[in-house]
Amino acid sequence: MRIFHIHSGGVQELAELPTQMPAQGFVWIACARPAFQARLAEVQASLQTLVGLQLVDLHVSDLLNAQLPSHYDYTSQYDLLVFRRLATAQGDAVDAVAEGGSPTTSPLKRSGPPVLRRIDTSPVGFAVFDQLLLTVHPADCAVRDAYATRLLASLPTSPGEGRSSPVPGARVPTSPADLMLRVVNLMVDGYLDLRRELTRQLDHWQNELLKPRARYVNWSSLLEARLSLHMLDEICEDQRTAVQDWIDALETWALPDSPSGLRELDLLKVRSRDVLEHIERVVHHVRRLEQSTETAVQMHFSVQSNRTNDIMRTLTALTAVFLPLNLIAGIFGMNFEFLPLIHKADGFWWALGSMAFIALSLVLLFWRKRYLARTR
Numbered sequence: 001m002r003i004f005h006i007h008s009g010g011v012q013e014l015a016e017l018p019t020q021m022p023a024q025g026f027v028w029i030a031c032a033r034p035a036f037q038a039r040l041a042e043v044q045a046s047l048q049t050l051v052g053l054q055l056v057d058l059h060v061s062d063l064l065n066a067q068l069p070s071h072y073d074y075t076s077q078y079d080l081l082v083f084r085r086l087a088t089a090q091g092d093a094v095d096a097v098a099e100g101g102s103p104t105t106s107p108l109k110r111s112g113p114p115v116l117r118r119i120d121t122s123p124v125g126f127a128v129f130d131q132l133l134l135t136v137h138p139a140d141c142a143v144r145d146a147y148a149t150r151l152l153a154s155l156p157t158s159p160g161e162g163r164s165s166p167v168p169g170a171r172v173p174t175s176p177a178d179l180m181l182r183v184v185n186l187m188v189d190g191y192l193d194l195r196r197e198l199t200r201q202l203d204h205w206q207n208e209l210l211k212p213r214a215r216y217v218n219w220s221s222l223l224e225a226r227l228s229l230h231m232l233d234e235i236c237e238d239q240r241t242a243v244q245d246w247i248d249a250l251e252t253w254a255l256p257d258s259p260s261g262l263r264e265l266d267l268l269k270v271r272s273r274d275v276l277e278h279i280e281r282v283v284h285h286v287r288r289l290e291q292s293t294e295t296a297v298q299m300h301f302s303v304q305s306n307r308t309n310d311i312m313r314t315l316t317a318l319t320a321v322f323l324p325l326n327l328i329a330g331i332f333g334m335n336f337e338f339l340p341l342i343h344k345a346d347g348f349w350w351a352l353g354s355m356a357f358i359a360l361s362l363v364l365l366f367w368r369k370r371y372l373a374r375t376r
Contacts, residue, residue, distance in 0.1 A: 001035050002148060004028040006173060011151040017046040026131040026176050030144050036136045037064055043134070051129045053077050063125040063136040070123070070238040072245035079128040081180065081246060084121040084235055085143055085187040086194065121235055124187070126180045133176035135183070143186050174264050181271045184243075188278045191236070195285045201225070202289055206296040222297070229290045236283045243276045317371040321362045325355045 003014040007025025018027060027050065029043070036043060044054045055063075059080050062068055073080045124141065127134040137144045151172070173179035205222060250269055256262050332339065332351060341347030366372050 001032070001039065002030045002144070004030070004148070004151065006151070006179065008172065008174075011172065013148075013152060017042070019049065021050050021131055026133065026179075028133045028135070028176070028179060030135045030137060030148070032139045032141070033064065033066065033136055034139055047129075047132070047134070051077075051132055055127060055134075059127065063127070066122060066138075068123050070235070070242040072242040072249070074249055077129070079126075079177075079246070079249060081126040081128070081184075081242060082123050083126070083184050083187060083239060083242060084123050085141075086121055086190045124183075126183075128176045128180055131176070133179050135180075143183060143190075147183055147186055175268070177268055178264070178271065181268065181275055185271070185275050185278065188239075188275060188282070191232075191282045192278065195282060195289075198225075198229070198289060199285075202293055202296075206292065222293070226290065226293055229286055229293065233283065233286045233290065236279055236286060240276065240279045240283060243272065243279060247272045247276065313371055317366040321359050321366070324358045324362070328355055328358075 003017060005012040005014055005018070005022055005025060005027055007022065009024075017029070021027070029046075031039070031043065040060065047054050055078075056075060059073065059075075062073070062080065062082060068082055070084050071082050122138045124138070124143070125136040135144065173182055202225065205225070247269070250265075250272060253265065256265060328351065332342070341350055344350075363372070
């Protein structure tokens with residue numbers, strides 16, 4: 001569990017849960033899912049002390065559920081957003097038994113290239129209060145640690161206060177909702193990076209599929225890729241619905257009285273729409289990859305069918321070349337006493353020359369008609 005006090009002057013990482021709400025800024029409590037389960041009573045008591053209420057039991061169940069899809073919910077006092085981020089192999093294993101918690105999920109073993117195994121996801125929960133943000137992450141959530149590194153830039157200045165420093169050149173989040181959107185945007189960036197790797201992998205498979213002389217195609221990996229893309233499409237659709245519900249909820253917020261408050265609300269709406277636009281880009285790209293994969297498979301079978309037709313055309317032309325020769329050989333093989341050229345000394349050479357002339361003429365004819373053209 002990591003606790004941060006974020007205000008206009010900087011960021012402090014606290015050693016323990018605060019006993020009262022700071023006069024300025026807000027508090028970010030970032031818990032691993034096993035730690036949140038083990039210290040649930042302590043967290044609920046701290047929420048009661050800091051904001052005057054506790055999480056609803058159903059929302060606690062949602063935050064502890066490692067299989068929950070992305071969704072948005074709300075109460076009159078706080079908002080709840082669950083957003084699935086890309087999981088890591090280590091996190092799936094640690095998340096089950098860390099810090100005295102009970103197993104919540106088992107790692108899913110996938111076959112195929114490493115880029116396909118990265119599509120496994122795990123939910124991150126956000127409980128957004130007026131002056132407090134509670135997040136529940138997997139056991140080794142790299143997104144939380146990466147964003148915390150951005151907020152903190154120096155070693156502890158004193159044993160009781162923890163680390164304190166604003167990131168040079170970075171704008172400190174102004175509210176819990178702003179911080180939530182920044183963390184969500186960092187998760188979406190992971191999907192944007194993943195789509196580039198998926199594009200390179202699928203382009204490689206398409207090139208292999210479209211080779212005319214390809215003898216072996218890894219159909220199991222290709223099928224796994226199609227299933228992974230379909231699963232990623234469903235994940236992004238849930239994410240888009242959750243963020244859209246959050247944007248709709250923002251429209252119902254009461255307008256602040258001060259110009260600075262109005263500006264902060266407008267910035268929240270802009271950042272929310274930006275996150276939604278990034279998710280839609282991932283959705284559109286995934287669907288294009290699905291269509292490209294399906295098209296490549298169809299083109300592969302078309303190429304193989306055309307190659308088979310070329311082979312059959314060549315074999316048919318060769319058979320047509322030898323049919324007249326077989327006819328001549330059959331005629332001279334008849335069991336008659338009197339046949340032309342049978343009793344002549346040069347009869348064999350005349351028959352052989354005629355057969356060669358007929359075969360050469362047919363080969364030239366079929367070549368001009370491209371029946372014997374080389375397959376490209």
